[in-house]
Every structure is written in structure tokens, then in C-alpha cells.
Amino acid sequence: MAACGCGSPTEVSMRKPNNKKHAGVFAWIALVLVCGGCASYDPIKLSLAPPEAKHVGTAFVAARSVAVTVLPYNETSAGSVYRKRVVTSGLDDRVAVELRNMSTADVRINAQITEQENISSEAQTDTAGQRDTRQTVISIAKAYLHEVYQTKSAVVVLKLEREGIPARYFRGQVTGLIWTGSDSEYQNALIKALHKALQEMRPELMKTIETS
């Protein structure tokens, strides 16, 4: 998992729940959780990255750097819920962290999380004499968790917008059996879905930037 300089991603979210030593414990936990799920709906707060990651520095030493703005995740318009609610995702922090680690020989992505009204001022970067004044904006179009008959499905859809080019969408989806129904299990699935979306988006993003 990529890490930024100001804080590490949530470790617990990467732990796999299929440890042999704890097999019996997991089975009983599953029994309790599954039966407990009959009576109550239990929203969870997913915190995928520390809040201070929103204010990371933006300095890069690279042949050429392109600013990419990641819009803060808006749970009202983008989020969705089925049994587990994505209340505070932190996904936008994660997108920025991942994008900053994305580079080719002569292009580094300098990702920032910015409020929408500040995009135009933030989206101009020049570190080596080459200026890219076109706005490149990435936002989380959809992020949700849902269940399909004992199976969890985590979905993240990223929207890539750049001036002069129609908006493109990139979908990451992870589907798997529900193990314990724990928050960390759902976080893990959501992070994996985000990685898949980023992988889908990467070639298009690079092509867009390199031809600009």
C-alpha cells in the first residue's frame, strides 16, 4: 500500500480475515454477526486514511509535473449504502496518495485534494519549465458496498475530467464471500475496488497527460 509522508493508511484494513489460527473464533464471530444482523441495521464509519493526509505537501522534483485535483468525496451525491454505509470514506485521500505515486519517465502526478471552487487556482503546476494549464480533475462518482446473497460487492467509480475531453468513468469492483461482516473486511474490499479503478484509469490518465 502506498504511503504518504504525513501518515500511514489504516493498517487494520489490510488484514486478511482468513488466519488459520483463528478459524474457530471467526466461525463464532460469524455466527454472532450473522444472527445479530437480523434485527438491526448498523451503519459504519469507514476511515480509510488519516484526516491529516488531506493537507500533504505537493513538492516534487521531476522532469515535468502535472497537477491533478481530486475532488473531496461527497457522500450525499456519490455514496450509497446497502447494510453498510460509507459515512466518511477517506477514499479521496487514498486516491490522491495513489496518484502521487503514479509516474512515467517524464511525468509525475501531483495530486491534491481541493475544494471545488479552488480548482482553477490549484490546477496549474510548473516544476521544470513546462506548464500544463488545463484542469485535470478526478472525482469519486460512486462508492458503495452492497450484498448479493451472502456475497459482498464493493464498487468504486472514478470520474476523469480534463478540459476539451469528454468525461470518462473507470470502475473498480470487488466481489467475494462475506466472512465476518466486520468493518475491516468491508474497508479492505472498498480499498481493493479503488485500486482496480485506479488501475483502469491509469493508462487513460497517462495518455491524456502525455499528449497534452
Place this chain on the structure above:
Amino acid sequence: MKSSLPRNVIVAVSSAFVVFMSGCASTYRVAFAPETQGKLANTAGIVAVEKDEIGTSIDPSGAGVAVGGLIGAIVDSAVNSSSSKKAEAAVADVRNALIEYAFDREMSDAFARRFSDAPSVSLLSVVVSKNTAAPELSRLVSESTADAVAVVFVRHLLSPDFAEAVIPVEIVVCAKSAELTALAKPRKYGDQEVPVLYRNKFQSIWPLPPGVKSTEQAREKYAAAWAMDGGVHVRNALQTACNEIAELAYWDVTQPARENYSDIPGETRRTHIYNMNSRIPSNAKLIKTENGRVWVRLADGSLHAQAE
């Protein structure tokens, strides 16, 4: 390397739970008390959407029945999980075609049109509440200042073979004023009891148009057919289904209560119940036939519309 023990035990427990829950069928419908007539002019409408992308469903496996017991449950769970994964993988094209489609707005518009001046329940306005599931009903009701609140919990999904678009809906009208609360029946949603004046479940099923339906009955082919031309067919189906759900509700709120909905006289028809994203076959009584569509009433009082 993964351990197989927890997986097997968990799926077995899950299967047992689902099998247990599927046996819990009783009368669900609550009809308006006659005394509420003329007192529902100040009713707020809320369309509550759990998930704003189209969902999938499966036919639950029955293969484990022959084996029975824990092994049978494990077999069923493994098959169900596999079916779910395949369906979720195949639906991506349809979801991409609907990426900028506001299904919740479609449903709220349909209800606002149909119930703007309805004699039974007149909705002042209809707003959308995203990320909201049925157990959150008490919160929705407490936030309203109207005399009553009509909440439409809606999902939209594809049938297991992707041949049909399905909209399952649950409508609950809750009392807020003291006068209406006295006429309501308490029902539990989540951890809270809510004063219910009326509630029922509805379902509208629309198949792919015959002209575009693939002769090759593969899920991927149907997905491609729904998604073609920017998803025009799935949008049309969802729009029509939203209007039909509003029409079903408009009719049903005027219907009196019955002790038992399974003894309604008339022809028996086959339908499907979409519960927890699984499709369960069921019998229902024919209510009416019109323009190639049939309305059927299930034993729990819920109302379905489907092709004749």
C-alpha cells in the same frame, strides 16, 4: 494459503439463516383505517434509495437439499456465491450505461405526478433521501414537520438471467400528528417502533423489448442489449416501471384491509419475489389485466405487476 474451515462454516451459517428467514411469511400489508380519510392532505413524500446503481439477483441454489444438513448448506452457499460473483461481473456494462442516470429522480417524479392531487393521500412534495435503508424509517419520519410522511423505499435490479428489469418497492405512510398517531399501528423498523398508517410492498417487472432480445440466452448478451445506445432500453424499462409502481400504489391505498389475502377469489398466477437479491417463485391471485400487463396480489398482501 487460505484456510477452508472458516469459509465453509460461515457460508453454512449464512445459508441456514437465509433458509430460516425465507420461512417467515405473514400478512405484511397495513391498509389505511377509514377514519384517516380527509386527514392526509398534509403528507410529505420521501423516496429513499439504498443504492444508486442497478443491482443483480440470483436464483438461490437448491442443490444442497438432496445432500441435506451442514454439507448441503455449504454446497448451496458455494453455488450462490459463485452465481453472485458472475452476475456482478456481468452487470458492469449496464451500470456504465446508467452512470449519469438519476433513477431516484425518476421515481420521485413519478410519485410527485401521481400523488400531487390524489384524493386519498396528497403529497405536498417528494424529496430524495440517498443512502437510506428501511431500518432508518424512524429517523426519516422524525425529521419531517408534516402531519404524515410517506416513504418509498426503492431498489432496482436485474433478474438472474438479466432478461428483466425489476423494481421492488416498499411504501410506508407514518403518522406524525397526534390525531393520526391515534389511528396508526405500531410496527418495528430497525430498533424503533413507528406509527404506521399504511404500508405495502410492490414490484414491477419489465422484460427487454422483443426486438432487441438476444436469441442467445446468455447473461452477457442481455447485458449488452440493455446497455446498447447509451442504455436506452434499460432507461425506458426503469422509467415505465417507476410510473407503474406509482400507479399500483395509487390504486392500492384505496383498497380496504383483508384478514387474509390468499383467499382472494380468482385465477392463480406465478410470480417471483425479490428478497435479499434472490428470486423466489411464488403464487399470487390475479387482480386485473390491462395492455398486456397483469396485476397480482400475493398472500402477504403485496402487489406485483408483470407481463401477461
